[in-house]
Amino acid sequence: MNLSSKTFCPAPFVHMYVHKNEDNKLCCETMENEMASPSTETDLEKRWKSDYYKNIRQQFLDGEEPDICSKCFAIEKHNGISDRIWLNRIYQDILEPNIETGNQYNSPIDLDIRPGNLCNLKCRMCGPESSSQIEKETLQHPDLFKGFHSQDIQHRGCIFRKES
Numbered sequence: 001m002n003l004s005s006k007t008f009c010p011a012p013f014v015h016m017y018v019h020k021n022e023d024n025k026l027c028c029e030t031m032e033n034e035m036a037s038p039s040t041e042t043d044l045e046k047r048w049k050s051d052y053y054k055n056i057r058q059q060f061l062d063g064e065e066p067d068i069c070s071k072c073f074a075i076e077k078h079n080g081i082s083d084r085i086w087l088n089r090i091y092q093d094i095l096e097p098n099i100e101t102g103n104q105y106n107s108p109i110d111l112d113i114r115p116g117n118l119c120n121l122k123c124r125m126c127g128p129e130s131s132s133q134i135e136k137e138t139l140q141h142p143d144l145f146k147g148f149h150s151q152d153i154q155h156r157g158c159i160f161r162k163e164s
């Protein structure tokens with residue numbers, strides 16, 4: 001398996017992203033909302049073994065650039081350091097990739113779990129789905145935030161969600 005290919009990413013082999021206010025994305029950088037039907041599987045074990053994960057793993061092992069990963073590849077084309085590059089630095093010597101099980105341990109190795117958007121900060125790179133402070137400002141000044149995130153997002157109560 002060619003882990004040193006210019007497009008390989010360890011994320012679907014080691015990582016799981018779970019966000020209360022977003023669809024089931026593969027990692028925080030993937031663009032399922034804009035580019036593909038996200039996985040609808042809520043059982044995390046089933047999701048890890050789903051065709052959705054297996055297909056992305058296969059694409060990375062085949063040297064492809066999955067559409068949902070366009071953010072990382074755009075960063076790299078401008079000589080930036082993407083999450084893909086960071087993950088390769090961490091996992092290149094220890095990962096034994098497997099299409100079915102993800103890796104030699106048969107489970108995710110790192111989890112990004114975000115149970116809500118309660119936050120005291122308003123970091124520039126963040127959004128209303130992950131910061132209640134930005135959400136508050138978005139509700140106060142909706143015009144300033146037009147197109148800030150997916151246009152499909154609208155608030156329900158104090159939580160931003162994608163319309164089903």
Ligand code: SF4
Nearest residue numbers: 009011027029069072
């Ligand atoms: S290439 Fe980037 S966007 Fe795609 S799974 Fe890896 S870290 Fe996430």
